Amino acid sequence: MIRECSLAVFAKRxxxxxxxxxxxxxxxxxxxxxxxxxxxxxxxxPSEVKGVVDDRELEQSFRHNIETVPTLIRFENGREVARxxxxxxxxxxxxTGVADLGKDLPEFRPGCGSKSVEPGVAxxxxxxxxDAGIRSRKIEFGDYDDPxxxxxxxxxxxxxxxxxxxxxxxxxxxxGTTHRPDEVVGRIPPNLAECTVEKVALNxxxxxxxxxYLPVVLAAVEAALEPVFTLHGLLATTYFSGPIIxxxxxxxxxxxxxxxxxxxxxGNRANATIGRALQLIVRNVGGGRPGEADRATLxxxxxxxxxxxxxxxxxxWEPLSVARGFPRGAxxxxxxxxxxxQGFVDQKSRTPADLARSLAMGLNATGHPKIxxxxxxxxxxSPEHYAIFRDAGWDRQRIEREVNAATVRxxxxxxxGAHGVGEGIPAAxxxxxxxxxxxxxxxxxxxxxxxxxxxxxxxxxxxxxxxxELQPVTKExxx
Amino acid sequence: xxxxxxxxxxxxxxxxxxxPRHAPPKSLEGLTxxxxxxxxxxxSEFLDQVELRLHERKIETRRLGKPTNSKVATPxxxxxxxxxxxxxxxALSD
Numbered sequence: 001m002i003r004e005c006s007l008a009v010f011a012k013r014x015x016x017x018x019x020x021x022x023x024x025x026x027x028x029x030x031x032x033x034x035x036x037x038x039x040x041x042x043x044x045x046p047s048e049v050k051g052v053v054d055d056r057e058l059e060q061s062f063r064h065n066i067e068t069v070p071t072l073i074r075f076e077n078g079r080e081v082a083r084x085x086x087x088x089x090x091x092x093x094x095x096t097g098v099a100d101l102g103k104d105l106p107e108f109r110p111g112c113g114s115k116s117v118e119p120g121v122a123x124x125x126x127x128x129x130x131d132a133g134i135r136s137r138k139i140e141f142g143d144y145d146d147p148x149x150x151x152x153x154x155x156x157x158x159x160x161x162x163x164x165x166x167x168x169x170x171x172x173x174x175x176g177t178t179h180r181p182d183e184v185v186g187r188i189p190p191n192l193a194e195c196t197v198e199k200v201a202l203n204x205x206x207x208x209x210x211x212x213y214l215p216v217v218l219a220a221v222e223a224a225l226e227p228v229f230t231l232h233g234l235l236a237t238t239y240f241s242g243p244i245i246x247x248x249x250x251x252x253x254x255x256x257x258x259x260x261x262x263x264x265x266x267g268n269r270a271n272a273t274i275g276r277a278l279q280l281i282v283r284n285v286g287g288g289r290p291g292e293a294d295r296a297t298l299x300x301x302x303x304x305x306x307x308x309x310x311x312x313x314x315x316x317w318e319p320l321s322v323a324r325g326f327p328r329g330a331x332x333x334x335x336x337x338x339x340x341x342q343g344f345v346d347q348k349s350r351t352p353a354d355l356a357r358s359l360a361m362g363l364n365a366t367g368h369p370k371i372x373x374x375x376x377x378x379x380x381x382s383p384e385h386y387a388i389f390r391d392a393g394w395d396r397q398r399i400e401r402e403v404n405a406a407t408v409r410x411x412x413x414x415x416x417g418a419h420g421v422g423e424g425i426p427a428a429x430x431x432x433x434x435x436x437x438x439x440x441x442x443x444x445x446x447x448x449x450x451x452x453x454x455x456x457x458x459x460x461x462x463x464x465x466x467x468x469e470l471q472p473v474t475k476e477x478x479x
Numbered sequence: 480x481x482x483x484x485x486x487x488x489x490x491x492x493x494x495x496x497x498x499p500r501h502a503p504p505k506s507l508e509g510l511t512x513x514x515x516x517x518x519x520x521x522x523s524e525f526l527d528q529v530e531l532r533l534h535e536r537k538i539e540t541r542r543l544g545k546p547t548n549s550k551v552a553t554p555x556x557x558x559x560x561x562x563x564x565x566x567x568x569x570a571l572s573d
Contacts, residue, residue, distance in 0.1 A: 136487040147486055156489055164486045189551075193491030202489040233549035284489040463549040470549060 005078075006034030007096060010061055010071045013045035015112035017087050018070050022046040024092065024102045031098065040069065040115040061116035062125040068111040072096070086111035123171040132167045133181060136198060151206070156284055158276065158304055162206035173201040176211030177218060178479050185218065186225035188286030189232035190293040195221065195285045200277075203284055207277035207305075212255050213270055215477050216333060217277045220245050220307075223335040223475040224278060230337070230470050234461060235288040240300040240339035241461035244378070245275050245307035246445055248321035249331030251477050252309035259309040261449030264341055264380065264456060275307030302340040311383070311446045318396045320445050324474045331477040336378055336443065337461035337470060342366065346385070347453040352392040355385060356399065359455070360406035364436050366459035370414045370424040372434050376441040376460035376472070379403070382448035385455045400442055407436035438467040504566060507538050513564025516544030519571040526570055543567070 009025055011018040022045075028035045029049045036051045040061055043054035055061055064073065068085040074095045075081065084091040087109040093101045116125055126132050139154075141147050147164035151157055163169065174181055174197070181198035188195045197218065204217050224231045224243055234241060247257055258268035266272065282288040290296065296303070312319045321332040344362040349355040359379065367375050381389075381399075389399050411432040416424035425434065441460075448455075463470060504510060512533055514526045522544075530540050541563045545552045548571065552560075560567055 134487055136489070137492055138485040139488055140483050140485045142484070143482060147484075150486075165489055166484070166486050170487060188491070191491060191493065193493055195491070199489065199491070202487055206489055230549050232551050237549075280489070285491045287491070461549075463547075469547060 004034050005036045006075055007032055008036045008038060008064075008073045008075065010038045010040065010055070010064065010066045010073075010114065011045070011069050012040040012112070012115060013042040015069050017109045017111050018045075020105060020109055021070055021087050021092075021102065024105070025049055027098070027101065028096060032096075034075075058116045058121065058125055059129050061114055062129050066114040067117050069114050070111055071114070123168045126171060127167040132171055134167055134170055134198060135182065136202060155289070156206065156280075158279060158283060160304070162280070163208055165202040165205040169205045170198070170201055173205050173209065173211050173214055174198070176214035177201075179218065185221050188221075188225070188281060189288065190236060191287040193285050193287065195281065199285050200281060203280040204273075204277040206284075207280050208269065208273040209277050210255070210269070210273075213274050213277075215479055216245075216247060216251060216255070216270075216274050216331075217281075219333045219475045219477040220274065220278045220335060221281060223333055223473040224282075226473045226475075228469075228471045229335055229473045230463075231282070233463060233470075234337050235282050235286070236293050236295055237461065237463060238295050238297045239462050240296065240298060240302075241337050242300070242303040242306060242339070243275075243278055244302065244336045244338040244458060245278065246320060246334040246336065246378075247274075247307065247309040247332070247477075248312065248319045248326075248334070249329065249477070251331035252312075257309035259311040259447045263308045263311075263447040263449075264306075271307050271309070272305055275305030278307075279303065279305060300340040302338070306338070306340075308447055311448070314386075314390065314446070316390060316395070317386075317446055320443065321474060323396055324472075326474065326476060332474050333477060334443075334472055334474040336376070336458070336472045337463075338376075338378060338458040339461075340458075341380075342457040342459060344455045344457055345453070346455075350388065352389045352394050352399075353402065355388050356402040357406045359385075359403050360436070362457055363403065363442070364407055364409070366436070366457060367462050368423050370416075370418070370421060371462070372414060372425060372436050373438055373441075373467075375462050376437060376443070376470075378443045378445055378458040378460075380445050380447050380456040380458065382452055382455045383446075383450050384453045386446055396444055399444060404435055404437060404439065404442055408433050409436075410434075440467070443472065507533075507536070507566065510565040511539045511541055511563065513541050513543045513560055513567040515560065515567050515569045516542070517569060517571045518545050518547040518549075522571050526568075529568065529570070 025046045036053055038053045038055040038060050039045050040055050071085050073080055073083045082095045089102050089107045148161050151162045179197045183197045185195045204214055255270045257270045288294055310320050322328055326332050346358045349358045366377050411429040411434050414425045415427045415430050516522045533540050543560050545556050
């Protein structure tokens with residue numbers, strides 16, 4: 001604020017109250033040499049007033065924290081000593097010292113929102129005139145550079161274009177959480193590099209997330225860093241697996257996630273970008289890149305992104321989060337070490353027992369039909385398959401129990417060499433009855449469109465020497 | 480006319496320190512060879528054979544390892560390797 005300014009009004013033409021007080025501004029301009037009007041949208045408003053300052057760039061409005069127009073401010077020696085917002089005749093008279101100011105006007109009119117606090121503007125002004133508080137290194141580029149291409153060149157992309165993490169975008173993203181940007185979320189393998197909320201936000205921007213997705217991404221990172229999730233091994237493995245994220249609770253609907261038609265496919269921004277953000281964090285913060293620490297023989301498309309929500313529309317169904325110990329109404333992420341979709345078709349089974357046996361046949365094929373008890377799996381039960389169980393009164397626990405029981409096969413069929421196939425379990429187990437999974441190795445999630453007697457099997461990572469070594473992890477999503 | 484803009488670095492902003500590998504010894508004579516099992520199935524069978532061959536050549540060995548291939552070696556395991564072996568063979572076998 002220039003020192004010779006003693007009295008200032010911040011105003012815009014596009015405000016009925018500012019127009020109402022135009023005669024007042026004329027009167028003040030005539031009386032007080034140090035009177036200035038900072039006009040946010042039209043330097044010709046108010047007309048014929050000396051001392052109108054063009055503030056269309058909103059710098060002075062930003063520097064004076066203007067939230068409402070008109071705002072009247074009294075300065076003494078360059079320092080603010082009094083302020084009022086809107087039109088309040090008593091307050092204006094007190095601040096200006098003009099006893100009959102605005103005598104023909106109503107006593108009170110509320111103001112309008114300042115242009116400096118309009119949606120999307122505040123972050124630009126903070127970056128331009130203030131301290132955005134972002135501490136990550138600046139990567140400069142000129143008008144003729146393509147920042148998307150620069151991201152590719154720097155190795156920050158998973159192969160698809162990323163959204164360049166500019167300050168404005170990062171600031172908007174950080175508004176999605178109550179956590180401070182400098183809070184440390186954990187250390188990301190393989191480099192065990194410290195990851196702050198700011199780095200999570202940067203990568204969420206690049207993945208294409210909206211700010212309201214950020215709490216989900218943060219919870220996913222937190223879950224991935226639980227030692228029992230074994231993120232280092234998962235990103236480094238020669239196997240197909242990557243992190244699969246399942247979202248439960250009200251947040252899924254709030255941010256528009258898909259649990260219906262094509263739930264495991266493309267087309268939904270939240271599903272697509274939350275899973276991608278986690279993988280970009282592994283890549284960019286942790287340094288887990290294919291051909292380096294990531295040694296996948298073939299990999300799979302799920303390693304770009306794999307995130308979906310559970311369909312909780314049937315009150316009879318116990319959501320995955322509740323089955324895993326969280327109260328109904330809590331929003332959670334569950335992370336699973338899994339690979340892409342193994343389709344399962346059964347259009348003829350009509351009883352729950354038939355369908356359980358049928359599903360077990362599909363599940364027994366994960367990895368290899370003769371490999372058992374080294375892998376978990378998710379069964380994504382479609383509405384039409386679920387209806388067969390629901391109509392017979394089978395709940396989550398019953399389905400899991402019956403399907404698990406139906407996977408049991410004679411060990412003699414599974415031992416190495418049986419049926420002319422070298423792969424298999426040790427010969428010593430030939431007389432055992434062998435289930436495919438450990439007893440908690442099967443997780444059921446409901447999702448999918450209304451038509452189609454298809455379900456999906458998401459096979460787990462073929463790793464771990466015992467049931468406890470690798471486990472899915474569920475975390476509550478907090479703001 | 481161009482103006483300078485910027486974006487932010489999404490990486491951990493660390494510069495990995497690449498240290499040169501130790502030169503391999505000219506001979507294993509008098510050295511202790513660590514046989515490190517990364518935890519994969521049947522690795523021990525492979526290392527048993529290697530150990531036999533080394534013993535035939537009167538070379539001392541130490542069996543080392545980590546419990547599972549799915550998790551990285553802890554600092555304690557790495558220190559034990561450094562303490563007990565002069566050279567290390569890291570092996571896996573499915």
